[in-house]
Amino acid sequence: MTEVRVQEAPFDAGAELNRFSAGRSDLGAVVSFTGLVRGGPDGALIRMEIEHYPAMTGPAIEAIVSEAMQRWSLGDALVIHRFGPLEPGTQIMMVATAARHRADAFAAAEFLMDYLKSRAPFWKKEITREGAAWVEARAEDEDALSRWR
């Protein structure tokens, strides 16, 4: 019932959300998050390049989603994550959760985001006018996981 997509192509977050919510008269809450490529100061970022580990990415995200489905009372969950070259302002990824009540939908969406940041095998490289550099993982992102343990 849940859906995980890893793709190079753009997606339409609005259309995905409408489709995700359609016909769910059993549920009362849908929460969604859309991540964008954040531009650097003064337009320094030319593009972001996202690399991933194809054999692991899908299964790793599926495992995170099933953990969320077990922890909260969710009716459904959707994760879309892109890879490849992405320009500032474009959508990288989205998460949507649906539940009978909003508290479950909000908490599960945050959990999914925290885990996707540090446990899904993606790596970001920033291409700026000065050159290219791999984005380093932040200690805060690892700390964010500790609240779910």
Place this chain on the structure above:
Amino acid sequence: MIDIVYFAWLRERIGLPRERIETDATTVGALVEELRGREERYALAFSDLSAIRVALDQELSDFDAPIATVREIAFFPPMTGG
């Protein structure tokens, strides 16, 4: 025979995305030692293990893990998804 895959700056430093090797190493750590001894680029890539994560057959693992039955080992920096 075991497949080794590298991602992000590890792939760039070593200069290839994937290789198949014959090894007698019994753990991830022993395999890393063996790779380090091969060539300078491996020694440089594996100089700081705290900056490297490992997955065995697509599951996150650690450097103490045995590799006898493993088909694919992946080395990569901490993940930066989302």
